[in-house]
Amino acid sequence: MGEAIGLVIDGAVVPGEAGTYPVTNPARPAEVVFEAPSASPAQLDCAVAAARAAFPTWAALGPEERAELVGKAASAAGAVVEAQDLATFLTREHGKVLWEAQFDSGTIGGMANAFAPLVAEALTGRSFSGGARRTSVVHEPYGVVAAILPFNWPVSVLGNKVLPALLAGNTVVIKAPPTCPGAVLAIAAALADALPPGVVNAVNGSTPELGATLVFHPGVDMVSFTGGVPTGRAVMAAAASAVRPVVLELGGNDPAILAPDVEIDDALADKIAAATFITSGQVCMAIKRLYVPQDKVGAMVDALVARVGSEVVGDGLAPEVTMGPVHRPAARQRVEDMLEEAASRGARVHRPARVREQDAAAGGYLVSPAIVDGAPDDAQIVCEEQFAPALPVIGYGDVDEALRRANDSPYGLCASIWTGDEDLATSAARRLEAGTVFVNNHGTAAMDHRAPFGGWKQSGYGLELGPEGMLAFTHPKTILQFPAPTR
Numbered sequence: 001m002g003e004a005i006g007l008v009i010d011g012a013v014v015p016g017e018a019g020t021y022p023v024t025n026p027a028r029p030a031e032v033v034f035e036a037p038s039a040s041p042a043q044l045d046c047a048v049a050a051a052r053a054a055f056p057t058w059a060a061l062g063p064e065e066r067a068e069l070v071g072k073a074a075s076a077a078g079a080v081v082e083a084q085d086l087a088t089f090l091t092r093e094h095g096k097v098l099w100e101a102q103f104d105s106g107t108i109g110g111m112a113n114a115f116a117p118l119v120a121e122a123l124t125g126r127s128f129s130g131g132a133r134r135t136s137v138v139h140e141p142y143g144v145v146a147a148i149l150p151f152n153w154p155v156s157v158l159g160n161k162v163l164p165a166l167l168a169g170n171t172v173v174i175k176a177p178p179t180c181p182g183a184v185l186a187i188a189a190a191l192a193d194a195l196p197p198g199v200v201n202a203v204n205g206s207t208p209e210l211g212a213t214l215v216f217h218p219g220v221d222m223v224s225f226t227g228g229v230p231t232g233r234a235v236m237a238a239a240a241s242a243v244r245p246v247v248l249e250l251g252g253n254d255p256a257i258l259a260p261d262v263e264i265d266d267a268l269a270d271k272i273a274a275a276t277f278i279t280s281g282q283v284c285m286a287i288k289r290l291y292v293p294q295d296k297v298g299a300m301v302d303a304l305v306a307r308v309g310s311e312v313v314g315d316g317l318a319p320e321v322t323m324g325p326v327h328r329p330a331a332r333q334r335v336e337d338m339l340e341e342a343a344s345r346g347a348r349v350h351r352p353a354r355v356r357e358q359d360a361a362a363g364g365y366l367v368s369p370a371i372v373d374g375a376p377d378d379a380q381i382v383c384e385e386q387f388a389p390a391l392p393v394i395g396y397g398d399v400d401e402a403l404r405r406a407n408d409s410p411y412g413l414c415a416s417i418w419t420g421d422e423d424l425a426t427s428a429a430r431r432l433e434a435g436t437v438f439v440n441n442h443g444t445a446a447m448d449h450r451a452p453f454g455g456w457k458q459s460g461y462g463l464e465l466g467p468e469g470m471l472a473f474t475h476p477k478t479i480l481q482f483p484a485p486t487r
Contacts, residue, residue, distance in 0.1 A: 005181075006037050007204060008174075008188045010050035011197030017043050021206040023182065026095035026325040027315040027364040033093045036181050039203040039210060044173075047201040048219035051144040051171040054198030059141050059169040063123055067116040070166045073194035074159075078109020080190040086155075086183045088317065093180040094151065095324040095365070096279050097316040104155050105183055111159040112167070114449055115470065119167040122470040134481040139474040141169030142245065143221035146214050148235070150226045151177040151327055152282045153444075154184050160464050161224045162191070166199065168473040173220070174202040175211050179327060215239060222246070222473070226284075229458050236461065247462030247472050250455055252284045252413025253385045255406035256442055257291045257428065259399060259419035264296055268418075269303035272391075275416075275442040277311070277369055280326050281389040284459075285414045285436070285443050289382060291402040294395035301373045301393050305350045313366050314356030321356065325365040326388050332365045335388035338381040339370055342392070347375040377405060385411065399428065407433040412456030416442040435459065 006013040016037030025031040039047070058066070081087065090101040127136040147161040154177050162172050176184040181204040188202035203210060208231075215223050215238040224247045225235045232250040239246045256275070262268065276287040292300045316324035326332050343349050350371040360366055369389035375382050382392050396402040406415060415434040419425050429437040435454045438446050447453065452466035463469040 005034060005185050006189070007039050007043060007047070008185065008192045008200065008202040009043060009047045010201065011192055013189050014043070016040070016204070018205065023093050023180065025092050026327055027359050027366075028362040029329075029364065030362070031092075033089070034182055036178070036204060036206070037185075038205045041213065044203055044210065044213060044217070045219075047173050047203050048144060048214075048217050050198035051173050051201050052219050054196055055141075055143050055171045058171055058196065058199050061169070063120060063167070063169075066167055066169065067112070067119070069195060070163060071112045071116065073191045073200075074112035074163060075109050076194040077187045077190040078106070080186060081105045081108065084186060086186055089186075090155070090180070090183040091316040091324070093182050094154075095316055095327055097321060097324050100279060101316070104153050105187070108155055108159050108187060112163045115164050116167055118450065118467050119164060119470045122467040123168065123474070132483055136479040136481070138477050138479065139168075139471060140477055141474055143170060144219055145170045145172045145473060146175065146217070146220045146223045147172050148175040148211055148214070148223065148225040148227065149177050149184060151180050152279055152284075154180060155187055157226050158184055158187065161226075162200065164464075164470050165224070165473045166195075168470060170222070170473055171199050172201065173214065174200070175214055176202060176204040178204060178206050212238065216242070218242070220244065224464075224472075225249070232460070245475070247454075247464065248460045249284070249453075249464060250413075250458065250460045251385045251387070251411065252455065252459050253288045253383070253409050253411040254285060254414045254416070254434070254442070255289045255291060255409070255432075256287045256416040256418065257399070257402045257406055258293065258296070258300070259417065259421060259424055259428075260293045261420050262418050264299040264303055266303060266307070269300075269307040271441070273304060273307045274445070276391045277308075277323060277389045278444060280323055280367065281369075282326060282331070282387050283444060285447075287391065287416070287442050288385060289406070290391055290393045291396050291406060292393055294397060297373065297393060297395040301350070301371055304371045304391070304393065305352050308350075308369050308371060309352035311353035311369055312356060313353055313368055314359035314364070318356065318359075323353070323369065323389065325359070326367050327365070329365050331388055332367050335367055335386050335390050338379075338384070338386055339372065339390060342372050342375040342379045342381045345376055345379055347379065347381075347392075348373045377408070383409070399424065403428060403431050407431075410458045413459035414438065414442065416440075433457070
């Protein structure tokens with residue numbers, strides 16, 4: 001990537017006044033990918049002030065005019081992805097395999113045109129009359145939206161937050177993920193360059209203080225956050241002190257239930273593995289627990305072990321590699337501790353994949369994917385979100401039991417039921433306690449951007465995607481109109 005990476009403030013790309021820090025390659029931690037800029041408190045103030053100054057003019061544009069401008073900006077960002085080979089850069093700073101980085105960064109160009117009709121539908125409003133009164137309900141933008149991004153799919157999540165916010169008439173301040181901010185900052189710069197100054201701003205810093213200051217900032221009107229549950233709680237508490245609306249897309253411990261009628265075969269194992277191990281398991285909506293009829297557990301484990309045996313773990317740019325490292329060393333240690341605990345309690349841990357020796361020798365944060373057979377329900381690998389490539393396979397007696405155990409969790413992001421019985425699918429989908437339920441599929445590849453996405457329980461608050469998610473960037477206003485007073 002030949003272009004300099006900086007903060008984006010009021011239409012300009014600027015260096016960080018708080019200096020820089022090294023962003024390293026998770027496959028080879030000694031390799032510095034680039035020096036990331038750190039924003040000073042004054043620069044954060046400037047970014048928020050720029051967004052606030054730009055808001056009235058931006059909000060005053062008609063929805064169609066905004067859609068045209070945002071669509072052109074997204075296309076320009078997509079062109080930058082190609083011209084600067086941001087997918088390769090994203091693999092180096094993040095660790096994910098190249099095809100995932102290509103998908104993550106490459107979809108930005110078309111996302112605005114996909115969201116624009118949903119925003120138009122959401123902003124339609126309604127009106128009705130009764131007697132002498134005419135009542136109208138309209139939806140208006142909040143103002144300045146703080147968009148705080150996660151590390152796992154940073155560019156796609158940027159699109160999910162920033163583009164709907166802009167289309168609805170808001171201006172934005174993006175907080176990049178500190179451990180892999182480069183692609184985000186480059187795309188934010190491309191968006192900002194194609195839009196009026198101050199409409200899109202982006203800041204970055206190596207410590208949590210920058211994000212906390214942004215959430216607390218008096219110039220911010222709404223916060224949209226994707227990340228872990230503990231940080232989500234802190235964001236919600238901070239926003240509550242200012243009575244500031246939030247959308248929180250947090251973690252999950254997604255259960256998948258295979259019904260008794262499902263045949264265990266290689267095709268099924270391939271689908272389950274794809275829904276589990278994408279981005280080395282670092283996806284909130286990945287399968288995290290697999291419930292299987294007790295008499296089919298052995299067959300399912302064997303099929304998954306055979307499938308996982310084809311994985312090659314290492315540098316995501318190496319052609320033979322199918323699974324990259326986890327993003328940080330703490331994530332590797334956490335899942336290894338979980339697997340050790342499960343084994344100590346009688347579980348059988350199968351790890352048949354090949355790890356590239358040269359990457360392991362370089363100290364990469366490599367985790368050989370694990371299939372765990374026989375872990376008890378209170379084992380950490382079952383009851384907590386592992387966010388790494390490890391899948392417990394859990395036997396059950398009947399579907400009612402499976403549903404009860406699947407729902408016995410503080411999380412409720414996604415879930416799935418796999419069956420050829422349509423009545424069972426309908427019943428189970430209604431009983432599963434999750435914001436999104438898949439039937440015979442699961443995860444990122446099965447999503448529909450036209451439908452809302454949000455978690456139940458501790459998996460989140462508010463919605464993204466669908467007309468409902470577009471409305472999350474607006475607040476309703478009721479206008480009650482009566483005849484003019486007579487003289």
